[in-house]
Amino acid sequence: MADTQDKLYAMRHSLAHIMATAIQDLWPDVKLGVGPVVENGFYYDVDLGDIKLSEEDFPRIEASMQAIIKTAQPFERFTMPIAEALEWAHKYGQPYKAELLHDLQREGTTVAKDLNAAMMGLPAGVGGTTAPQVITEVSFYRNGDFTDLCRGPHVESTNKVGAFKLMRVAGAYWRGKETNPQMQRIYGVAFETPKELRQYLDMLEEAKKRDHRKLGQELDLFITSDMVGSGLPIFTPRGTVLREELAAFSNALRENYEFQKVWTPHMTKKDLYEASGHWAKFGDELFLVKSQETSDELVLKPMNCPHHTRIYASQPRSYRDLPVRYLETTTDYRDEKTGELGGLSRVRALTQDDSHVFCRQDQIEAEIDNLLNCARELYSTVGMDLRVRLSYRDNTDAYLGDMTLWENAQKQLKAAVVANELQYFEQDGEAAFYGPKIDFMVTDAIGREHQLATVQLDFVQPERFGLEYTAEDGSSQRPIMIHSALLGSIERFLSVYIEHTAGKFPVWCAPEQVRIVSVNQEEETLAFVNVLRQKGRELGLRIETDNTNESVGKKIRAAELWKVPYVIVAGDKEIAGGELVPRIRKDLVVSEIAKSYTADEFLRTVANEAKTRVNKSSM
Numbered sequence: 001m002a003d004t005q006d007k008l009y010a011m012r013h014s015l016a017h018i019m020a021t022a023i024q025d026l027w028p029d030v031k032l033g034v035g036p037v038v039e040n041g042f043y044y045d046v047d048l049g050d051i052k053l054s055e056e057d058f059p060r061i062e063a064s065m066q067a068i069i070k071t072a073q074p075f076e077r078f079t080m081p082i083a084e085a086l087e088w089a090h091k092y093g094q095p096y097k098a099e100l101l102h103d104l105q106r107e108g109t110t111v112a113k114d115l116n117a118a119m120m121g122l123p124a125g126v127g128g129t130t131a132p133q134v135i136t137e138v139s140f141y142r143n144g145d146f147t148d149l150c151r152g153p154h155v156e157s158t159n160k161v162g163a164f165k166l167m168r169v170a171g172a173y174w175r176g177k178e179t180n181p182q183m184q185r186i187y188g189v190a191f192e193t194p195k196e197l198r199q200y201l202d203m204l205e206e207a208k209k210r211d212h213r214k215l216g217q218e219l220d221l222f223i224t225s226d227m228v229g230s231g232l233p234i235f236t237p238r239g240t241v242l243r244e245e246l247a248a249f250s251n252a253l254r255e256n257y258e259f260q261k262v263w264t265p266h267m268t269k270k271d272l273y274e275a276s277g278h279w280a281k282f283g284d285e286l287f288l289v290k291s292q293e294t295s296d297e298l299v300l301k302p303m304n305c306p307h308h309t310r311i312y313a314s315q316p317r318s319y320r321d322l323p324v325r326y327l328e329t330t331t332d333y334r335d336e337k338t339g340e341l342g343g344l345s346r347v348r349a350l351t352q353d354d355s356h357v358f359c360r361q362d363q364i365e366a367e368i369d370n371l372l373n374c375a376r377e378l379y380s381t382v383g384m385d386l387r388v389r390l391s392y393r394d395n396t397d398a399y400l401g402d403m404t405l406w407e408n409a410q411k412q413l414k415a416a417v418v419a420n421e422l423q424y425f426e427q428d429g430e431a432a433f434y435g436p437k438i439d440f441m442v443t444d445a446i447g448r449e450h451q452l453a454t455v456q457l458d459f460v461q462p463e464r465f466g467l468e469y470t471a472e473d474g475s476s477q478r479p480i481m482i483h484s485a486l487l488g489s490i491e492r493f494l495s496v497y498i499e500h501t502a503g504k505f506p507v508w509c510a511p512e513q514v515r516i517v518s519v520n521q522e523e524e525t526l527a528f529v530n531v532l533r534q535k536g537r538e539l540g541l542r543i544e545t546d547n548t549n550e551s552v553g554k555k556i557r558a559a560e561l562w563k564v565p566y567v568i569v570a571g572d573k574e575i576a577g578g579e580l581v582p583r584i585r586k587d588l589v590v591s592e593i594a595k596s597y598t599a600d601e602f603l604r605t606v607a608n609e610a611k612t613r614v615n616k617s618s619m
Helices: 002-026 055-070 082-091 093-111 194-210 212-218 235-257 270-276 278-285 305-312 359-379 402-421 460-464 490-501 525-536 552-561 570-577 599-612
Strands: 041-047 076-081 137-143 148-151 163-171 182-193 267-269 288-290 297-302 324-333 350-358 384-390 426-427 437-443 449-458 480-489 515-520 543-548 568-569
Touching: 002 055, 002 137, 002 148, 002 426, 041 163, 041 552, 041 599, 055 194, 055 267, 076 082, 082 093, 082 137, 082 148, 082 182, 093 148, 163 194, 182 194, 182 324, 194 490, 212 490, 212 552, 235 324, 235 350, 235 359, 235 480, 235 490, 270 297, 270 305, 270 437, 288 599, 305 324, 305 350, 305 460, 305 480, 350 359, 350 490, 359 384, 359 402, 359 437, 359 449, 359 480, 384 402, 402 437, 402 449, 449 460, 449 490, 480 490, 515 525, 515 552, 525 568, 525 570, 525 599, 543 552, 552 568, 568 570
Parallel strands: 384 426, 515 543, 515 568
Antiparallel strands: 041 182, 076 137, 137 148, 163 182, 267 297, 288 297, 324 350, 350 480, 384 437, 437 449, 449 480
């Protein structure tokens, strides 16, 4: 697998160079930025002055790329002293390359990671360390008449790059800073074979149909308002049912393990986050609140863990009291960049199904087991395949706490995952600043992987807040803190879940579970419909009626567009016979054989399906 990924990386990286070569052939005055590999493809940042590219230009660029590919130009690596490299950049009018080279010459590897070491031609391993190191030379790659500052790797020649397609062009500030010039970023996707490329493009087409922003509007789940603000979605009654059903399930799973609900205010003094360490790390992402009565510096809370430490610290704790488990589903606030906001995927008001455990060292394994069991049950119920990423720290100074504690915590997390026989992989640099994590990676119905839930060990915050418990021998000891969210951000989870289901929610969380369609508007028919509706509601069902003066076919079609799981047609036949033949949404059907039920049988069966959270109809 590693060899395949390395090969694909080299192919995509080579295509970035081929695209830059083609653009330079078509527009010789282009100023080049960087062109890294990204998920499923590559991009290159270019500055064409007043020339603005669009997707209409892609056929020309792709044709030029294909011509370069056919000539099988070899990729040739060579090195150059950094001073000569600067001369090269100035000679060929490449100011962005010159800026990168100047930074490397001035600051060495201290800035290497920020400059995207993979593109800078640095010696292997330079980008992963903060230790100062003098850079004396950089590497280049040449194909045909095109030369670029680059570390590599590349394929042997341009005709070994697989299948590709240019996808879109977007604005991008140079090096991500709004004060820098805006460039044009051209994205492409690439795979080893044309078949894999076609499959990926087909998946994108399916993803467009499932776009949660589109379905959210069509199914009346959530809205946005300019008067409220970007990144602040508003949930309708139907959308609120969906999010509350999911949150209730998440909470119920942990309440089975004796988690207790707590509540904390939505704003706090800045002091709390200074003590926790969040202010130093994320101070520029917080919303500041001004009081008209006091001089307190307040912020809207971006997370809940510091508040929960205050509840723990509010009374003396004995080893007999541990573990202490708190659960809170609450909205937090983060001042995300407006350009990164989109639908429910990234918002400024995010609701977390958050929980924290304070426990002894000897209780860690059991507590993690509990949370892993909860996560497995939740994601099995929502029908998503699950694997975990063990997210460790790297060797930078971005983390708090003693390295020995970190190593111990990382070993314990891995042991828990292995003991639970979960599929996993390990990745450095993905930990929280206070501790390592188990990140739950779920695969949706069209094969995309998303990071959602998490379990995190924390040895740092108990230390920073001076949390204690009295051990059996009378000594004061620090508890260990375990953070966990099963859904994560409910908004982000919904963005994934809506697309995973294509809006066809199972009965237990469907905003509308049953719709009764009246054949006519006669008094006897309407009375029968109302009795069915009342009986269903008494059983806890979300049941609606359609008594409009439309044809039955049109009413059934309307229910199908709303993706209602069950539709009942009610008319003279149903009134006379007392039996119902439900229309079952196709994805729920187990058997194609139609079956009739008494009204009580039908309603109790649906109520049981909702209660047991099954994903298929038992009818």
